[in-house]
Amino acid sequence: MSNLSKNIVLEARTGSLFVDLAAVELKAAGTASPAVATTVTVVTTTTMMDQLQVVIGAPGALFPRWLDLLRYFLPHEWRDLLELVYGDIVEMKGKACPDWVIFVAVVCDLALTFIRQRWCLVWDLVRSFFF
Amino acid sequence: MTEKPNRSLTELETALLSVLIGKEERYGLEMRQELGAQGRSISIGGLYTTLDRLEKQRLVTSRWGDPTEARHGARRRYYRLTALGETALRETLDIYARTLGRARRRLVTEGA
Numbered sequence: 001m002s003n004l005s006k007n008i009v010l011e012a013r014t015g016s017l018f019v020d021l022a023a024v025e026l027k028a029a030g031t032a033s034p035a036v037a038t039t040v041t042v043v044t045t046t047t048m049m050d051q052l053q054v055v056i057g058a059p060g061a062l063f064p065r066w067l068d069l070l071r072y073f074l075p076h077e078w079r080d081l082l083e084l085v086y087g088d089i090v091e092m093k094g095k096a097c098p099d100w101v102i103f104v105a106v107v108c109d110l111a112l113t114f115i116r117q118r119w120c121l122v123w124d125l126v127r128s129f130f131f
Numbered sequence: 132m133t134e135k136p137n138r139s140l141t142e143l144e145t146a147l148l149s150v151l152i153g154k155e156e157r158y159g160l161e162m163r164q165e166l167g168a169q170g171r172s173i174s175i176g177g178l179y180t181t182l183d184r185l186e187k188q189r190l191v192t193s194r195w196g197d198p199t200e201a202r203h204g205a206r207r208r209y210y211r212l213t214a215l216g217e218t219a220l221r222e223t224l225d226i227y228a229r230t231l232g233r234a235r236r237r238l239v240t241e242g243a
Contacts, residue, residue: 063203063204063205064203080208081176081179081180083205083206084159084175084179084205084207084208085175085176085179086202086203086205087160087199087202087203087205087206087207088159088160088163088175088202089175090201090202090203090205091160091201091202092160095201095203109174109175109176110176112174112176112177113174113176113177113180114176116174116176116177117180
């Protein structure tokens with residue numbers, strides 16, 4: 001069994017499997033960057049993990065590289081939110097929209113959400129202290 | 132015994148749950164667009180964090196859809212109003228109705 005197969009954390013989904021990037025050692029598969037394999041499709045799977053075969057860059061894996069990097073650095077609970085925000089922005093702006101515009105929109109939206117959440121916490125603290 | 136929600140809803144939560152009335156399931160962008168048509172703008176992240184809070188309180192349920200090409204392989208998340216959510220919405224709307232009714236009566240009797 002390769003390092004790739006050993007370290008992959010798989011989470012069942014309909015028709016495909018999702019790989020946790022943090023747990024993947026892609027160098028074992030000869031891939032330079034971990035950013036290319038957010039989604040993998042299982043071609044052959046048996047009950048034995050050592051017969052698991054994955055194809056990197058499956059048709060569903062259209063996420064740009066920066067999104068994978070963002071996913072990699074974000075806390076786990078923000079990863080689903082990132083996928084939802086990215087998907088909504090792409091759907092809203094259309095596929096012809098330049099990637100950098102989507103990047104800016106995603107980062108701004110997440111930053112705004114983060115600030116709003118933290119501000120609510122600070123405000124709650126101040127309010128409980130003074131009122 | 133019927134379960135009761137433990138607090139009244141905020142204005143945004145009320146608006147979000149209202150969008151889900153009478154619909155089987157709706158996804159985030161669809162809900163955001165409907166709120167936008169009502170003149171209410173909200174960030175995408177703000178929408179999902181609010182929906183997440185409502186789900187933790189069992190006022191809505193959600194499920195992931197399949198990855199779509201229109202979203203570059205990202206999935207949609209579909210939301211549905213629960214019975215508890217409907218109760219919370221009814222109670223909050225009752226509070227609004229009473230408050231507005233009182234304000235209207237005061238305006239008529241005591242207003243300039």
